[in-house]
Amino acid sequence: MMMQTDTAIQDRSRARQRLSPQERERQIVDGAIAFFAEVGLSGQTRELAQRLGVTQPLIYRYFPTKQDLIDRVYEEVFVGRWRASWTDLIADRSRPLRERLIEFYGIYARDVLSYEWIRIYMFAGLAGEDINRRYIALLEDRLLRPIVTEVRDAADALGTDAAPITGLEIEAAWHIHAAVFYYFVRKHIYRAKTEPDLDEFIADAVDRTLYGAIEVTQRELG
Amino acid sequence: MMMQTDTAIQDRSRARQRLSPQERERQIVDGAIAFFAEVGLSGQTRELAQRLGVTQPLIYRYFPTKQDLIDRVYEEVFVGRWRASWTDLIADRSRPLRERLIEFYGIYARDVLSYEWIRIYMFAGLAGEDINRRYIALLEDRLLRPIVTEVRDAADALGTDAAPITGLEIEAAWHIHAAVFYYFVRKHIYRAKTEPDLDEFIADAVDRTLYGAIEVTQRELG
DNA sequence: ATTGTTATTTATCATTCGATAAATCCGGAG
DNA sequence: CTCCGGATTTATCGAATGATAAATAACAAT
Numbered sequence: 001m002m003m004q005t006d007t008a009i010q011d012r013s014r015a016r017q018r019l020s021p022q023e024r025e026r027q028i029v030d031g032a033i034a035f036f037a038e039v040g041l042s043g044q045t046r047e048l049a050q051r052l053g054v055t056q057p058l059i060y061r062y063f064p065t066k067q068d069l070i071d072r073v074y075e076e077v078f079v080g081r082w083r084a085s086w087t088d089l090i091a092d093r094s095r096p097l098r099e100r101l102i103e104f105y106g107i108y109a110r111d112v113l114s115y116e117w118i119r120i121y122m123f124a125g126l127a128g129e130d131i132n133r134r135y136i137a138l139l140e141d142r143l144l145r146p147i148v149t150e151v152r153d154a155a156d157a158l159g160t161d162a163a164p165i166t167g168l169e170i171e172a173a174w175h176i177h178a179a180v181f182y183y184f185v186r187k188h189i190y191r192a193k194t195e196p197d198l199d200e201f202i203a204d205a206v207d208r209t210l211y212g213a214i215e216v217t218q219r220e221l222g
Numbered sequence: 223m224m225m226q227t228d229t230a231i232q233d234r235s236r237a238r239q240r241l242s243p244q245e246r247e248r249q250i251v252d253g254a255i256a257f258f259a260e261v262g263l264s265g266q267t268r269e270l271a272q273r274l275g276v277t278q279p280l281i282y283r284y285f286p287t288k289q290d291l292i293d294r295v296y297e298e299v300f301v302g303r304w305r306a307s308w309t310d311l312i313a314d315r316s317r318p319l320r321e322r323l324i325e326f327y328g329i330y331a332r333d334v335l336s337y338e339w340i341r342i343y344m345f346a347g348l349a350g351e352d353i354n355r356r357y358i359a360l361l362e363d364r365l366l367r368p369i370v371t372e373v374r375d376a377a378d379a380l381g382t383d384a385a386p387i388t389g390l391e392i393e394a395a396w397h398i399h400a401a402v403f404y405y406f407v408r409k410h411i412y413r414a415k416t417e418p419d420l421d422e423f424i425a426d427a428v429d430r431t432l433y434g435a436i437e438v439t440q441r442e443l444g
Numbered sequence: 445a446t447t448g449t450t451a452t453t454t455a456t457c458a459t460t461c462g463a464t465a466a467a468t469c470c471g472g473a474g
Numbered sequence: 475c476t477c478c479g480g481a482t483t484t485a486t487c488g489a490a491t492g493a494t495a496a497a498t499a500a501c502a503a504t
Contacts, residue, residue: 018451018500040348042264044491055453060493119348125411126262126344132412167417168426171405175431178404179397186396189347190354195389204390204438209397211437212430240470240481266461277483282463 017053025062027052032073037116040123041070077120078131081112082138090146097154101147101206105180106199113184122189144173155214157221172213179205239275247284249274254295259338262345263292299342300353303334304360312368319376323369323428327402328421335406344411366395377436379443394435401427 019027031052035043045066049056063069089104125132148169149160157163183201186192195201241249253274258265267288271278285291311326347354370391371382379385405423408414417423 016452016499021451024451040264042262045493046491056492057454057494058452061451064493066492122344122348122411125407126341126348128413133414136408136412136414168423171401171417171423171426172430174404174408175397175401175427178400182396182400182404183393185347186358189344190358191350192355192358195393201390201393204393205397208394208434208438209431211434212432215433216426216430238468238470238482243481246481267463268461278462279464279484280482283481286463288462 021062024054024058028059028062028069029072029076032069033077033116033120036070036073036123037119041120041127045069073120074124074129074131077117078135081117082142083111084142087142087146090143090150093150093153097150098206098210100150101176101210102203105202105206109180109184109198109202113181115188118181118184118188122185139177140170144170144177147173147176151210151213151217152221155217155222157217163221169217172216176206176209176213179209243284246276246280250281250284250291251294251298254291255299255338255342258292258295258345259341263342263349267291295342296346296351296353299339300357303339304364305333306364309364309368312365312372315372315375319372320428320432322372323398323432324425327424327428331402331406331420331424335403337410340403340406340410344407361399362392366392366399369395369398373432373435373439374443377439377444379439385443391439394438398428398431398435401431 032048035048035051039047045059046056049059059069063072086104086108090100092100121132121135145160145165148165151169151172152158152160180202183194183205187194254270257270257273261269267281268278271281281291285294308326308330312322314322343354343357367382367387370387373391373394374380374382402424405416405427409416
């Protein structure tokens with residue numbers, strides 16, 4: 001089977017290229033995001049280096065350990081992606097709730113639910129990282145509860161002050177979210193065929209899942 | 223850091239135990255399912271052996287390679303879990319569709335969406351296995367299309383012969399499925415808090431997601 | 445052109461990990 | 475109780491992998 005040594009694998013056609021530390025670090029982080037998203041966080045530093053066109057020890061000049069690199073990837077991918085304006089968008093009663101949700105999920109799908117994000121997110125969850133629980137807490141606070149509040153309003157039901165939000169109402173907001181999220185799980189994790197028109201899918205998904213949320217709320221709290 | 227050799231790690235308090243090949247194989251497979259579900263398919267054979275209370279080479283007497291063991295795990299976990307009767311249950315028009323779906327997902331959640339199943343399923347998906355795509359094809363054929371057919375009927379809409387099932391209708395059936403599936407993703411993969419009463423959750427989830435499916439179908443094909 | 449800084453590579457170490465061969469010893473047959 | 479098949483362990487190999495130290499060379503300053 002004759003393996004070459006890892007140094008021999010390096011692409012010598014492109015000569016040693018000396019970048020500024022900032023540029024090289026940026027390149028390593030970006031490469032690591034793409035690499036780990038594809039093969040998982042157990043991907044090997046040698047293979048990452050090969051894809052970057054540099055040698056493996058160079059990575060260790062910029063990140064003391066592999067875990068430090070992974071932590072940096074987490075930070076780049078997950079931290080600061082949520083926009084505070086999204087919560088305002090959900091709460092903007094000058095427009096129909098349906099319209100707000102469709103716009104929000106259109107943005108969210110493109111800005112957050114990327115190939116890299118959803119795969120690294122799932123890898124992290126399976127690895128037992130607490131990133132996912134923290135992200136869920138953030139979503140519940142800034143997205144799901146606001147949605148429940150708006151659903152109450154749309155259903156002409158009691159306000160969330162008069163009747164506290166129930167667990168099932170939060171779950172109902174998760175249903176809307178799950179419809180969109182699961183679409184990307186099928187697309188980016190299972191690599192299965194999905195409805196090609198994203199905007200049409202989102203509009204339809206919001207339509208169908210929002211209906212039941214409002215209907216059941218009306219029935220129980222109207 | 224002084225590592226002991228792996229042989230020294232073995233638990234000697236329990237003497238060498240000689241089982242019949244059938245028993246031992248069963249034990250290894252069951253242990254591998256639990257082990258790989260927890261740590262992923264890249265989990266090490268030495269650690270698996272340690273959990274089983276046997277030595278690592280013993281595993282290789284029963285499975286020539288680690289991949290053979292993984293394939294066996296896939297087979298045990300995924301093959302034959304689907305019951306043909308479930309498709310009949312969905313199509314049984316002597317009962318309200320809502321009731322059928324609630325019963326189905328109650329069974330499906332307990333029989334299929336276990337800790338082991340959903341984690342190994344996700345690990346396999348991320349690893350690029352085609353198991354997931356095959357399973358999705360099975361679901362679409364035996365669950366989603368039957369559900370769409372029943373939703374059409376419940377909405378007094380055109381039959382699936384008169385008007386072929388659209389991509390968005392399949393997606394709508396996915397919404398119902400996603401609501402339940404995502405609940406278990408949050409529970410078993412993110413290890414997040416979820417609604418404690420499973421039956422109540424399922425009934426509510428079916429209620430809310432089915433509403434929109436019927437409503438939109440009625441509007442478009444009624 | 446020469447030199448100094450330091451980004452990058454070469455060479456290598458210590459473990460880890462899948463896998464194999466040989467030794468050991470449990471438990472049933474006689 | 476003795477013996478034998480084979481289940482199980484001991485010992486070990488070779489490649490892979492994270493990490494480190496020393497050598498090299500690209501580029502800027504002079």
